[in-house]
Amino acid sequence: MIVVLKPQTTEEKRDHLIAWLKSQGVDIHLSVGTDYTIIGLVGNTAGIDVELLESLEMVMAVRRVGEPFKQCNRMFHPADTVIEVGGVKLGGGNFCMIAGPCSVESEDQILEVARAIQASGATILRGGAFKPRTSPYAFQGLRFEGLKLLSEAKRATGLPIVSEIMNVNHLPLFEDVDIIQVGARNMQNFDLLQELGRIHKPVLLKRGLANTLKELLMSAEYIMAGGNEQVILCERGIRTFETYTRNTLDLSAVPKLQELTHLPVVVDPSHATGEAKLVPSMALAAAACGADGLMIEVHNDPAHAKCDGAQSLTPAQFDDLARRVRAVREALA
Numbered sequence: 162m163i164v165v166l167k168p169q170t171t172e173e174k175r176d177h178l179i180a181w182l183k184s185q186g187v188d189i190h191l192s193v194g195t196d197y198t199i200i201g202l203v204g205n206t207a208g209i210d211v212e213l214l215e216s217l218e219m220v221m222a223v224r225r226v227g228e229p230f231k232q233c234n235r236m237f238h239p240a241d242t243v244i245e246v247g248g249v250k251l252g253g254g255n256f257c258m259i260a261g262p263c264s265v266e267s268e269d270q271i272l273e274v275a276r277a278i279q280a281s282g283a284t285i286l287r288g289g290a291f292k293p294r295t296s297p298y299a300f301q302g303l304r305f306e307g308l309k310l311l312s313e314a315k316r317a318t319g320l321p322i323v324s325e326i327m328n329v330n331h332l333p334l335f336e337d338v339d340i341i342q343v344g345a346r347n348m349q350n351f352d353l354l355q356e357l358g359r360i361h362k363p364v365l366l367k368r369g370l371a372n373t374l375k376e377l378l379m380s381a382e383y384i385m386a387g388g389n390e391q392v393i394l395c396e397r398g399i400r401t402f403e404t405y406t407r408n409t410l411d412l413s414a415v416p417k418l419q420e421l422t423h424l425p426v427v428v429d430p431s432h433a434t435g436e437a438k439l440v441p442s443m444a445l446a447a448a449a450c451g452a453d454g455l456m457i458e459v460h461n462d463p464a465h466a467k468c469d470g471a472q473s474l475t476p477a478q479f480d481d482l483a484r485r486v487r488a489v490r491e492a493l494a
């Protein structure tokens with residue numbers, strides 16, 4: 162980090178600032194020119210409050226040279242992170258199809274969908290048990306019962322399972338869940354992220370509705386700073402002024418994130434578009450731009466789904482899509 166002081170800054174004020182910066186645990190390289198004085202901060206500057214420095218009367222400009230995220234930064238960890246769960250690899254060239262219903266609704270439903278998506282080549286089963294709904298009157302998920310049914314589907318098929326956590330106190334209920342999902346609405350629930358940093362289980366972190374990639378990476382950093390390095394990032398569309406689609410899928414996030422971080426990046430075209438007929442083209446585009454995987458909502462009876470039926474594919478539609486995704490992957494190889 163570089164701090165440029167205004168020309169008339171007195172030595173006394175400058176030295177006072179330097180002493181304070183050193184007390185924050187960084188080393189200082191001072192460069193005094195005829196017009197400007199530049200203070201170079203060396204070492205771990207992650208804890209330095211840039212806005213506070215910028216607000217000081219004597220400071221003309223502050224430039225961060227490195228990124229504020231360290232553990233997920235590709236610069237310090239060039240090799241792709243590969244996440245392994247129940248014999249399935251994700252990242253580092255290992256493409257992964259995650260599929261399943263928005264929410265677990267019944268034993269028959271989850272078993273039928275699990276068997277269908279497995280037959281089509283999906284290797285991880287998704288299913289929401291605790292649902293973050295905009296309306297308190299909408300279906301909230303089967304909660305613990307939903308997790309039990311998801312476990313049953315895991316036992317029946319051997320597919321590892323992913324489900325969303327909404328409350329940090331629910332963590333013990335997720336014992337049998339292989340990948341814990343943090344939904345878009347909780348991307349910046351820092352208490353939850355910190356708690357997930359203390360466990361040894363992969364976390365699928367979805368990008369918030371109105372969050373930048375830097376904020377997504379800082380949230381991943383929260384989890385990793387606690388010691389849990391198994392984080393999967395998920396682009397699921399962001400809020401823009403567009404209203405014809407549920408969200409706007411930011412596909413450039415995929416190569417940008419892959420440049421910035423070694424963590425796997427998956428794309429969820431279901432929540433990104435909100436419309437089943439848009440899902441295949443966006444899924445193929447995500448595969449074509451190098452995503453490490455896809456997460457797709459599939460329901461055996463979308464018209465009667467308790468949640469997100471409009472964006473859910475039928476098993477037959479998913480089967481067709483999975484085949485085309487494989488063709489795109491082969492074309493890329």
Ligand code: PEP
Nearest residue numbers: 289344345346367397432
């Ligand atoms: C989900 O995947 O079920 C979900 C609620 O997605 P998001 O958090 O991206 O809205």
Ligand code: MN
Nearest residue numbers: 263458468469
């Ligand atoms: Mn959904």
